[in-house]
Amino acid sequence: MASLTIKxxxxxxxxxxxxVSLMGTDAAAVLPQIEAGKVAGVDCFEWRADFCRALRDPATMAAESHVVADQLPDHPLxxxxxxxxQGGQCTLPVADYVALNRAVIEAGAIDLVDVETWIGDExxxxxxxCAHAHGVAAVVxxxxxxxxxxxDWMVALLTHMRDLGADIPKIAVMATCPRDALALLAATDEAARVHDxxxxLTMAMGRDGSITRLAGEQFGSALTFCALKDASAPGQVAVPQAKRIMADLHKVLS
Incomplete structure (x- = not known):
C-alpha cells in the first residue's frame, strides 16, 4: 500500500x-501524558476533545489545539x-460536530482529524x-x-470510506470470540491488497481482539492504539509490550 508521511x-x-489517546479536561491536563508518551517511545498522539470542558466552544478548542501541538513538533497529532x-463521552448535533472540527482544522495546529461516519456522507x-484544504489528513x-x-461488509465500508476521501479509513469492532478477530484481519487483508x-487503521476490540492490534504489519493495518496508563478502548496493549511484540514479529517475518 502507499504510505503517508507526517512530520x-x-x-x-x-x-x-x-x-495513544490524550484524555483530559483541557490542554494543560494532557501535557504530562504527552511527556510520558514521549518517554515510552510513542509515535503519534490523539487528542480526545470529548473529554474537554470547552468542547462546545469551538474558538477555545481551536486555541487549545495550539497548546497541545506546540508540545509535539516531531509527532503527528x-x-x-x-x-x-462510537465509544466517546458525549454527542454533539451534526452541525455542532462539524463546526467544532472545522474550527480546529482551520486553526492550523493538528496533522490529522477523525471524522465519524454516523454524521452522514455529505x-x-x-x-x-476542509481538512485537505488546510493540509490535514482525514481519518474516517x-x-x-x-x-x-x-x-464483506467491513471491506465494503473501508472501500466506501476511501471513496469519501479518507486518507486513513478506520474501523474498530468488538470481538466476542477469536473468530471475530480472524474476520477483522481477513477484511483488513482484502482491503489492503485488493481495494486500497x-x-x-483497523482493530477488533476486547481480549479476543488484542492480536489484531499487534499483527497489523502482516495484514495491512498501519497504526495501533496502545495504552499508557489508562486505556481508551477495550483490549489495548501497553506501549512497551506492543512495541516489543511488533518488533519481534517484524524480525521473524523479514
Missing part, C-alpha cells in the same frame, strides 16, 4: 506506528471528538474537503461495540 513518521510502511455511540465529505472512522460484521491505495 517524518511514515504511516503504512514497516512496523505499525503506535498511537490526531484531533478526535468521539461521540457516545457532512463527512465537507469535513474531509466507524466503531461497533456490539460485535463484528461480516468480512493507502494506509488503513
Amino acid at each position: 517524518g513518521t511514515e504511516i503504512g510502511a514497516g512496523v505499525p506506528k503506535t498511537i 490526531l484531533f478526535t471528538f468521539r461521540s457516545t455511540s 457532512a463527512v465529505r465537507e469535513l474531509v474537503a 472512522s466507524y466503531h461497533n461495540f456490539k460485535g463484528t460484521p461480516s468480512v 491505495a493507502g494506509p488503513l
Whole structure:
C-alpha cells in the first residue's frame, strides 16, 4: 500500500506506528501524558476533545489545539471528538460536530482529524474537503461495540470510506470470540491488497481482539492504539509490550 508521511513518521510502511489517546479536561491536563508518551517511545498522539470542558466552544478548542501541538513538533497529532455511540463521552448535533472540527482544522495546529461516519456522507465529505484544504489528513472512522460484521461488509465500508476521501479509513469492532478477530484481519487483508491505495487503521476490540492490534504489519493495518496508563478502548496493549511484540514479529517475518 502507499504510505503517508507526517512530520517524518511514515504511516503504512514497516512496523505499525503506535498511537495513544490524550484524555483530559483541557490542554494543560494532557501535557504530562504527552511527556510520558514521549518517554515510552510513542509515535503519534490523539487528542480526545470529548473529554474537554470547552468542547462546545469551538474558538477555545481551536486555541487549545495550539497548546497541545506546540508540545509535539516531531509527532503527528490526531484531533478526535468521539461521540457516545462510537465509544466517546458525549454527542454533539451534526452541525455542532462539524463546526467544532472545522474550527480546529482551520486553526492550523493538528496533522490529522477523525471524522465519524454516523454524521452522514455529505457532512463527512465537507469535513474531509476542509481538512485537505488546510493540509490535514482525514481519518474516517466507524466503531461497533456490539460485535463484528461480516468480512464483506467491513471491506465494503473501508472501500466506501476511501471513496469519501479518507486518507486513513478506520474501523474498530468488538470481538466476542477469536473468530471475530480472524474476520477483522481477513477484511483488513482484502482491503489492503485488493481495494486500497493507502494506509488503513483497523482493530477488533476486547481480549479476543488484542492480536489484531499487534499483527497489523502482516495484514495491512498501519497504526495501533496502545495504552499508557489508562486505556481508551477495550483490549489495548501497553506501549512497551506492543512495541516489543511488533518488533519481534517484524524480525521473524523479514
